[in-house]
Structures are given as structure tokens and as C-alpha cells.
Amino acid sequence: MAFDLRRFLPSFSVATALVSLAISGFIHAPAARAQSSDSAPAQAAHSMPASTSAPHRPNAHDALFHDDGHYVGPGSCSAVACHGGIEPRSVTRVLQNEYSTWVTRDKHARAYTSLTTPLGEQIARTLQLGPAEQAQRCLVCHALDVPAAQQARKFDLADGVSCESCHGPASRWIGPHIQANAQHTQMVALGLYDNRNLVLRTERCLTCHLGAPGLNVDHELIAAGHPDLRFELDSFTAVEPPHWVEKNADGHPLNDPLFGTRAWAIGQAVELRVSMQRLVRDARSGPWPEFSEMDCISCHHSLTGPLSWRQRAGYPGHRAGDPPYNFSHYVLFQHIANEVDPTTNTELNQAATRVAHLVTSMSTDRPAVIAAAARAAALSASLANELQTATYDRARTERLLRAISADADAISQDGERTAEQATMTLDALYIADANAGARNPETRAAIDGLYKLFNNPSAYNAPQFAAQLRRVHQTLP
Numbered sequence: 349m350a351f352d353l354r355r356f357l358p359s360f361s362v363a364t365a366l367v368s369l370a371i372s373g374f375i376h377a378p379a380a381r382a383q384s385s386d387s388a389p390a391q392a393a394h395s396m397p398a399s400t401s402a403p404h405r406p407n408a409h410d411a412l413f414h415d416d417g418h419y420v421g422p423g424s425c426s427a428v429a430c431h432g433g434i435e436p437r438s439v440t441r442v443l444q445n446e447y448s449t450w451v452t453r454d455k456h457a458r459a460y461t462s463l464t465t466p467l468g469e470q471i472a473r474t475l476q477l478g479p480a481e482q483a484q485r486c487l488v489c490h491a492l493d494v495p496a497a498q499q500a501r502k503f504d505l506a507d508g509v510s511c512e513s514c515h516g517p518a519s520r521w522i523g524p525h526i527q528a529n530a531q532h533t534q535m536v537a538l539g540l541y542d543n544r545n546l547v548l549r550t551e552r553c554l555t556c557h558l559g560a561p562g563l564n565v566d567h568e569l570i571a572a573g574h575p576d577l578r579f580e581l582d583s584f585t586a587v588e589p590p591h592w593v594e595k596n597a598d599g600h601p602l603n604d605p606l607f608g609t610r611a612w613a614i615g616q617a618v619e620l621r622v623s624m625q626r627l628v629r630d631a632r633s634g635p636w637p638e639f640s641e642m643d644c645i646s647c648h649h650s651l652t653g654p655l656s657w658r659q660r661a662g663y664p665g666h667r668a669g670d671p672p673y674n675f676s677h678y679v680l681f682q683h684i685a686n687e688v689d690p691t692t693n694t695e696l697n698q699a700a701t702r703v704a705h706l707v708t709s710m711s712t713d714r715p716a717v718i719a720a721a722a723r724a725a726a727l728s729a730s731l732a733n734e735l736q737t738a739t740y741d742r743a744r745t746e747r748l749l750r751a752i753s754a755d756a757d758a759i760s761q762d763g764e765r766t767a768e769q770a771t772m773t774l775d776a777l778y779i780a781d782a783n784a785g786a787r788n789p790e791t792r793a794a795i796d797g798l799y800k801l802f803n804n805p806s807a808y809n810a811p812q813f814a815a816q817l818r819r820v821h822q823t824l825p
């Protein structure tokens with residue numbers, strides 16, 4: 349099992365271990381990534397303004413629930429003739445077994461039930477929230493917790509994270525969307541959330557998987573027992589598993605074996621922006637420094653001295669003893685940012701480095717943190733736009749694989765969180781490249797070897813990780 353701080357918790361079980369194995373990529377089902385051929389039509393470039401001025405009063409409903417319709421609940425989608433088929437269909441526009449996939453295989457369907465487990469209730473007890481399944485603090489991310497005024501009919505919170513949590517309120521498009529000539533853009537105008545756009549899709553995932561105004565997993569929640577949040581679009585999509593075939597903006601199947609490279613690149617850009625927006629919120633109000641913005645393991649490792657690897661490395665770039673900022677959202681991303689727009693990346697590098705410096709030195713100058721993070725958010729938003737129209741071919745994928753695995757010292761020294769992102773990144777890129785024909789069992793085995801190094805995250809060891817990363821590099825052409 350891999351990077352799972354849940355192992356610190358008394359309720360850790362084999363079940364969670366298996367789940368994390370899924371995240372660790374060992375079971376990346378080929379079927380989940382079967383959508384392949386060669387055309388990679390550019391996604392419609394949506395401009396995503398970096399709303400760096402996050403509202404002062406957090407409002408979860410602004411982040412997830414929009415006024416463009418009412419919610420009808422997943423029961424409205426479950427008929428066999430609609431999305432409740434058992435086997436996927438090939439003659440229809442969509443697979444039609446989406447509901448079955450979600451209800452049987454997707455952990456989102458069990459998100460509410462998790463609140464009622466001993467761990468869920470324990471977390472809520474520690475935070476004095478009352479029963480977890482009634483606490484808004486939890487329900488915002490674990491259910492379709494919509495204000496009564498926006499419910500078209502009664503539905504059950506117990507359905508967890510359901511269709512409209514990701515697809516938006518259906519009251520206005522549920523009728524039109526079954527017509528033979530239904531156009532995606534028309535449905536989007538009626539309130540369907542545009543998940544075909546990878547910027548918007550990642551943003552939607554990250555409302556819950558990283559946080560948004562009013563939806564927050566901070567160090568207090570984590571210390572109470574909540575699993576730490578981490579994300580990488582392509583890996584998490586494979587694990588979900590997807591109940592769809594990837595399409596371009598016009599609705600044609602993408603058939604792109606290298607879709608994973610695209611999803612990784614755009615996902616990283618959006619993740620960096622959302623992490624900076626989160627930092628802006630954290631610096632605006634609440635306890636500061638907020639520990640969940642830092643590299644967890646820098647505080648949570650056992651003392652192995654005299655002269656541990658950290659002491660031997662001499663804390664490059666910061667004062668000995670300061671807890672490093674969790675820089676994982678930038679360290680991998682910079683490789684693709686530098687390819688598509690080196691000028692913007694140079695500016696981003698400065699802004700992000702300044703953020704890292706301020707947080708690591710536990711600066712109490714909150715306005716300075718906010719300004720630097722806002723700047724980094726704006727730059728990453730503009731890079732996300734550029735990445736939507738970039739080309740993702742084998743040459744680029746292999747260049748990224750080589751560059752990232754060659755960056756072993758910098759990546760490993762940056763801490764456990766960055767090492768995790770590097771592992772998910774190499775996995776996503778390798779699988780994309782393998783889909784395109786470049787299968788190599790040695791690379792596969794070397795990447796699996798990276799995952800094994802997270803069996804006990806507290807024992808993370810940078811020199812060991814760097815050595816394994818070099819092994820990955822040696823297997824590459």
C-alpha cells in the first residue's frame with residue numbers, strides 16, 4: 349500500500365490498503381485506459397480567470413451548487429433504458445451503464461456511508477460537530493447536499509457524491525438531453541457542467557479533492573483522523589473508474605492513446621492554481637501557518653540521527669528546522685510549463701519560489717503570502733489555457749519522462765509530497781506512452797519500485813527515492 353497516512357489511524361484496515369493500491373497505480377486497469385488511437389483534437393480553449401480574490405466568507409454553495417437549475421437526484425438517471433444498463437453499449441452515443449458503474453465500483457457512491465463509519469464519527473466527535481452524517485462541514489464533500497430550495501424532488505443524502513455533484517443540476521437539461529439531436533453546448537447552456545473541458549473537469553474534482561471556499565480539509569481535520577488529500581487527474585480518473593469514453597468538444601470519441609499526457613499536463617496546471625487559491629484563503633483567515641500547506645513528513649518522521657539524510661543534505665534553500673512548503677504542485681509541472689511557454693514559466697518560477705520561501709520561513713506577513721500566491725495563481729491559469737491547445741505526442745511524453753526522472757536529486761530532496769506526485773506523474777506518462785506502443789516491462793517494474801518506497805511515508809528517504817528514480821531513468825530509451 350502506498351502513501352497512506354491513514355495507516356497511522358487505529359481503524360486502518362486491509363480494505364483501505366487495497367484502495368490505496370489502486371491509487372498507487374498497481375491496478376491501473378487497461379480497460380480504464382482503453383480509449384485510444386491517434387487524433388488529439390484541441391479542446392475548446394476556455395478562459396479560466398484566476399479568481400484570486402476568493403470571497404472572505406466561505407460559501408460552499410458558490411463553489412459547487414449553481415443557480416442554473418434544480419437537482420433531481422441520481423434515481424432519475426438509473427433506469428435500465430437510461431444509464432442503468434449492466435453492460436456498456438456500443439451503438440449508442442454513451443455507454444448507458446454509467447449508473448451501474450458508479451453504484452458498484454465508484455467510491456463516490458459510498459462517500460456518505462464513510463461518514464457513518466467508526467472513523468467518520470470519531471473525526472466528527474473530535475471536532476465536536478455532532479453526528480458526521482448531519483454535519484455540513486462533512487456533507488459538502490461527501491454528499492449532494494443541496495439547499496431544499498434547489499431540490500426538484502426529494503432525494504437521499506445517502507446516495508453520496510452522485511451524478512449531479514459532477515454534472516450539475518439536471519432539471520433543465522434532463523428532458524432535452526435524451527433527444528437524438530441534443531448538442532453538448534446546448535446542454536451546457538442549460539446547466540450541464542462541461543466536464544469535457546479538462547480545465548473545468550479538474551476544477552470540479554479539486555473542489556472536493558483539494559478544497560474550495562467552504563470545502564476544506566485542514567490540518568485540524570487531518571489530525572482528527574481525516575485522510576490527507578492528494579490528487580493527480582489521470583491517476584485518479586483511472587481509479588475512479590471512468591464511466592465514459594473521452595470525447596472532444598464536438599462529441600467525437602478522442603481515440604487518443606496519449607490522452608493521459610494531456611490530462612496530466614492540464615491537471616497539473618489547474619492543481620497549481622487551485623492550491624495557490626487555497627493558500628490565499630488560508631493566509632486570509634484562520635490559524636497561520638496552516639500545517640496542511642507544508643510537507644507533512646518533514647514534521648512527521650521519526651528521529652534517526654545522528655546525521656539523518658536530512659541533516660546530511662544540510663537543508664538546502666532554507667533554515668535548518670523550518671518545515672518546507674508542500675511544493676509538489678509546481679516541481680513536476682515546471683517541466684511541461686517550460687516546454688510550452690518558458691517566459692511565463694520563468695515568472696511563475698519566481699512567484700512560486702517566493703510562496704515557498706514565505707511559507708517555509710513561517711512568515712507572519714499574510715499580505716505578502718497572499719500577493720505571491722495570487723501572482724502564481726494567475727500565471728498558472730494562463731499556462732492552463734495554453735496547455736489546452738498544446739500537442740501531446742510520443743516525443744513530448746518521452747521527453748517529459750526523461751527530464752523528470754533525470755531530476756532525481758531536486759525532486760527527492762523536495763520531500764515526500766513531491767516524491768508522491770513524481771511517482772503518479774511518471775506512472776501516468778508511462779501508461780500513456782505504453783498505450784501509444786512504447787511498452788517496456790523494465791520501466792513498468794522500476795515505477796512500481798517507486799510506489800513501494802511509500803509503504804511507510806514517515807520513513808521517506810530522499811537518497812533511496814533518488815536512486816530508484818535513476819533506475820527508472822536508466823530504463824528509458
Ligand code: HEC
Pocket residue numbers: 367368370371455456458459460462463488489490491509513514549552553554555556557581584585587588
Ligand atoms: C462533491 C465532492 C467530490 C467531487 C466533485 C469529486 N470527488 Fe472524488 N471523492 C470525494 C469523496 C468524499 C471521496 C471519498 C469517498 C469515500 O468515502 O470513500 C472521493 C473519492 C475519490 C476516489 C477514490 C480515492 C481512493 O482513495 O480510493 C477517486 C479515485 C476520486 N474520488 C476521483 C475523483 C475524480 C477524478 C473527480 C473529478 C472527475 C472527483 N473525484 C470529483 C468527493 C468528490
Ligand code: HEC
Pocket residue numbers: 364462463465467468469471472475477480483485486487488489490555556557558559560563564565569574575576577578
Ligand atoms: C474538502 C472536501 C472534504 C471535506 C470537507 C470532508 N471530506 Fe472526508 N474525504 C474527502 C475526500 C476527497 C476523501 C477521499 C480521499 C482520498 O482517498 O484521496 C475523503 C475521505 C474520507 C474518509 C475515508 C473514507 C475511506 O473509507 O477511505 C472519511 C472517514 C471521511 N472522509 C470523513 C469525513 C468527515 C467525518 C468529515 C467532516 C468532519 C469530512 N470527511 C469532510 C473530502 C472531504
Ligand code: HEC
Pocket residue numbers: 422425431441442443444446447448450451456509510511512513514515542543544549591592593595
Ligand atoms: C466524480 C464525478 C462524476 C460523477 C459522480 C458522475 N460523473 Fe458522469 N462523467 C464525469 C466525467 C469527468 C465525465 C467525462 C466528461 C464528459 O463526457 O462529460 C463523465 C461522463 C459521463 C457521461 C458521458 C457523457 C458523454 O457525452 O459522453 C455520462 C452519460 C455520464 N457521465 C453519466 C453519469 C451518471 C448517470 C452519473 C450518476 C450515476 C454520473 N455520470 C456520475 C464525472 C462524474
Ligand code: HEC
Pocket residue numbers: 353356567570571572573576639640641642643644645646647648671
Ligand atoms: C509544522 C509541523 C507539521 C506539519 C507540516 C504537519 N503536521 Fe501533522 N501534526 C503536527 C503536530 C504538532 C501534531 C499534534 C501532535 C500531538 O498532538 O501530539 C500533528 C498531528 C497530526 C496527526 C495526528 C497524529 C497522531 O498522533 O495520531 C496526523 C494524522 C497528522 N498530523 C498528519 C499530517 C499530515 C497528513 C500533514 C500534511 C498534510 C501534516 N500532518 C503536516 C505537526 C505538523
